[in-house]
C-alpha cells in the first residue's frame with residue numbers, strides 16, 4: 694500500500710506507555726523527545742498533525758475502579774493523566790522547534806486551550822501540531838475513541854497508531870506465538886469479529902462508520918513515522 698501523497702492531515706495516536714521508556718511508569722523525557730523528533734520529521738514534510746496521547750503510564754480508570762474507586766472519578770483521573778502527557782509532548786515538540794497547541798476536552802484555561810473545532814482547524818492550517826488532551830471529556834471512553842472522534846472532526850485522512858514492540862496487527866499475539874502472521878490489510882469488521890486487540894470496539898465502530906483508515910506501525914523504529922508516510926516499512930492498514 695502506498696501511503697504517500699494521500700496524506701495532508703493525519704492523526705497520530707500513541708499510548709501513554711510509549712512515553713515511559715523502560716521505567717515502567719510515568720514519563721521518560723529522552724523518550725518523549727525521541728517521539729517529538731519523529732513528529733518533527735513528518736511536520737517538516739508539510740503534513741498537518743493532530744495527536745492524541747493516552748494516559749496509561751500514569752493512571753487508567755479501569756485499574757482504579759478495580760481497586761474500589763468509583764468508576765467515573767477514576768476515569769476523570771485517567772483523563773487528567775493524558776493532560777500531563779500532552780504538556781510533556783508539547784514541551785518536547787517546542788524544544789525541537791515545532792509550534793504546538795494543547796487542546797483539552799475538559800476546560801482548564803490556565804493550562805490548555807478549550808476544544809473549539811474551528812479554532813483547532815485554524816491551528817492545523819497554520820501548521821501547528823494540535824495535541825488533543827483529556828480524551829473525549831467523558832468517562833467510559835478511551836483515548837482510542839478520542840483519537841477517532843477528533844480525527845473525524847478534523848477531517849484527518851487516517852489515524853496512525855504508533856506501537857512499541859510490534860509492527861502491525863497480527864492474527865494472534867506475536868510475543869506469545871512464533872507462528873503469528875501480520876496482516877498487510879484487514880477490515881474493521883474482521884478486527885471486530887476476530888476480537889483482535891487493535892483499538893476498543895467503540896473506537897473501531899466509529900472509524901469504520903466514517904471510512905477512516907487506521908495504520909498500525911512500529912513507533913520504536915527510528916524514522917518510522919516518516920517512513921510510513923512515505924509508504925515504506927511494515928505496517929497494517931485497517932479499513
Ligand code: UDP
Nearest residue numbers: 709747748749754768771828829834835836
Ligand atoms: N479516559 C476516559 N475518557 C476518554 C479517554 C480516556 O475516561 O475519553 C480515561 C480512562 O479511564 C482511561 C484513561 O483515561 O483508562 C487513560 O486513557 P487510555 O487508557 O486510553 O490510555 P492508553 O491506554 O492509550 O495509554
